[in-house]
Amino acid sequence: MNNLERTLSIIKPDAVERNLSEKIKSIFLKNNLLVKDTKKLHISKDEAAEFYKVHQSKPFYDQLCSYLSSGPIEVMILEGENAVLKNRELMGATDPKNAKDGTIRKLFGVSIDKNSVHGSDSVDNAKNEINFFFNK
Ligand code: CDP
Ligand code: MG
Numbered sequence: 001m002n003n004l005e006r007t008l009s010i011i012k013p014d015a016v017e018r019n020l021s022e023k024i025k026s027i028f029l030k031n032n033l034l035v036k037d038t039k040k041l042h043i044s045k046d047e048a049a050e051f052y053k054v055h056q057s058k059p060f061y062d063q064l065c066s067y068l069s070s071g072p073i074e075v076m077i078l079e080g081e082n083a084v085l086k087n088r089e090l091m092g093a094t095d096p097k098n099a100k101d102g103t104i105r106k107l108f109g110v111s112i113d114k115n116s117v118h119g120s121d122s123v124d125n126a127k128n129e130i131n132f133f134f135n136k
Helices: 013-017 021-030 045-051 061-068 083-091 104-108 123-134
Strands: 004-011 034-041 073-081 117-119
Touching: 004 021, 004 083, 004 123, 013 021, 013 073, 021 034, 021 073, 021 083, 021 104, 034 123, 045 061, 045 123, 073 083, 073 123, 083 104, 083 117, 083 123
Parallel strands: none
Antiparallel strands: 004 073, 004 117, 034 073
C-alpha cells in the first residue's frame, strides 16, 4: 500500500429508502475499498446543518439540510489505496445527469439533491467527517 487513506461515505435517504445500501457497498468492495465501520442513523436538521456547514452560504443549504435529515442514512468509513479520490470517482458527478456510466450516481441518483451518496472531498475533510460521525 503506497497511500492508504480513509474517507467517509454516506448513503443518503433516497438510496436507503430504496434498499440500495448493499448494492452500493458491493461497488466499494469490488473496487478495493473496505467498509471498516458502518452505522445507520436518522440525524436531526441541526446535525445536518453542522455537518454541511461549509455550504452554509449556498442557496441550496436549507434544502440540503432538510433532505439529509428527512430519513435514515447509512454512514461508513471506507479504507483503501487513495480512498478519497477513488470514492469520488466511484460516486460520479454531483448531478446524476452529468455522471459517467457505471458510477453510483449514474446508476442510482434521482436528481442533484437526491443523488444517493456523499463522499469526503479531501483527506482533511475525511478526517473531520469521520470524527463527526464516529468520534475517531
Ligand atoms: O456531493 P458533492 O461533493 O458532489 O457536491 P457538493 O457541491 O459538495 O454539494 C453537496 C450536496 O449538495 C450535493 O451532493 C447535492 O446533493 C446538493 N446540491 C444541491 O442540492 N444543489 C446544487 N446546486 C448543488 C449541490
Ligand atoms: Mg461535497
